Amino acid sequence: MLIPHPLLGLRDAQEFVYLGDASLLNRPDGMAEGAAEAFGDYVYLRDNPAGVHRELWFHEQGDRSWLVVTRDTTTHEILGAELARDVALAAKGGAA
Amino acid sequence: MKGVLMRFSGFRVFKEALSGHKGWAPLWRNPDPQPEYDYVIVGGGGHGLATAYYLATTFRKSRIALLERGWLGQGNIGRNTTIIRSNYLLPGNEPFYEFSMKLWEGMEQAFNFNAMVSQRGILNLIHTDGQRDAYRRRGNAMLLAGADAELLDVAQVREMAPFLNFDNARFPIKGGLMQRRAGTARHDGVAWGYARGADLAGVDLIQNCEVTGFRIEEGRVRGVETSRGSIGAQKVGVAVAGNSSRVMALAGMRLPIESHALQAFVSEGLKPTIPGVITFGAGHFYVSQSDKGGLVFGGDIEGYNSYAQRGNLPTVEDVAEGGMALMPMIGRARLLRSWGGLMDMSMDGSPIIDKTPIEGLMLNAGWCYGGFKATPASGYCFAHLLATDTPHPTARALRLDRFARGYVIDEKGVGATPNLH
Secondary structure, rough: OOOOOOOEEEHHHHHHHEEEHHHHHHOOOOOOOOOOHHHHHHHOOEEEOEEEEEEEOOOOOOOOOEEEEEEEOOOOOEEEEEEEHHHHHHHHHOOO | OOOOOOOHHHHHHHHHHHOOOOOOOOOOOOOOOOOOEEEEEEEEOOHHHHHHHHOOOOOOOEEEEEEEOOOOOOOOOOOOOOOOOOOOOEEEEEEHHHHHHHHHHHHHHHOOOOOEEEEEOOOEOOOHHHHHHHHHHHHHHHHHHOOOOOEHHHHHHHHHHHOOOOOOOOOOOOOOOEEEEEEOOHOOOOHHHHHHHHHHHOOOEEOOOOOOEEEEOOOEEEEEEOEEEEEEEEEEEEEOOOOHHHHOOOOOEEEEEEEEEEEEEEEEOOOOOOOOOOEEEEOOEEEOOOOOOOEEEEEEEEEEEEOOOOOOOOHHHHHHHHHHHHHHHHHHHOOOEEEEEEEEEEEEOOOOEEOOOOOOOEEEOOOOOOHHHHHHHHHHHHHHHHHHHOOOHHOOOOOOHHHHHHOOOOOOOOOOOOHHH
């Protein structure tokens, strides 16, 4: 698999380490009401879809950036990649 | 054809050979679904078939249907490396796997079918002092649970497997943990034996019947919607490892599971050379030799979510490197076939046999890449849960809520990272 790194172009997936579902970017508030349940869900539960999946890859043997890669889990086709930093900031409503 | 009781025996084989093999009948019926059952089991793989078998025989239940999307034994029961063993460490796991080992030892007599269970032993190699300590502890845990375990020194390993690379600079072999009762079994034969046994006990094995939804009323399951119509049920047991997340999503549940692809390989047929199963944990490579002579081996999962039932070439290379490091002679053997299957990788590397928050709906899932050896106990314990509403004593720890409650069973101690288990 080749991952289209937004800064470095096509890179071999072997250079990356896989973490999993991109929802891991949305860490719950540890001080909020029901935080224990929210963290139980956050740490252990996954959607695990057959089809398009947004997931975190770390470019360990490259520029050491985190990417959000969109990939089809039924074909392994990679549909796109963004810097995880941009995704996280956009979710918070800030500028990249 | 219904009710045909066909017993297998040496005499029968002899008689059929003399009469042109005209007397063999199909091993099971091919019934249409009834509108209502007491028990519906979703998934016609090894675990589903074993569940149906024990539910009908040991627990004497009737009105049971097993629904399979494709054909029986289509999934991982037909795509594994056929290893059976009970060499686990943790108290939540080891008694369960030892129970499974004991069922393996008696299953062929029980269901009168040759599953080619061969207790040729498994050898886990030791490379460092630290690993020897860990394996000694594991061996003691196995003995405490009633299993067998033996710590071998390097001379004993050399006698058993002289072809190993004992003087590898990075991973020199210093000994091994041996379980002599472990071994291999004919994986398809296991599925067929359970299927035939379940059919003879009156279970409707319904193929080409995909579950498309659950009928849930007031928090209680009432049946399933399928590609062959609606089927009512008092209790529904789901055993569809690889696709557990997809099926349970139909009931509105999210699971502590990711699906990953695992590859396995077989070489051309060679003369008998490997005495049992040998595992090289440091490089994650495991190998045995089939009765046909092919070396059957595998390694790590691919490491990213996948429903593709195939892997990629970097893992092939990685497995081949593991093989070369362990037994350089493997380099002269040609690879005949490779294939992939879908693993229910759970968040602690251990399985789930439990009720769900939906009354009457029960789940058997999360087998990672160790499901084959568990087939008999998984079926027995799941049938126990379905029949009695209480967990079997050896499966009490395999709860669905253990993650949120902090009672994970993490043999490797790597936490909620499914691709590292």
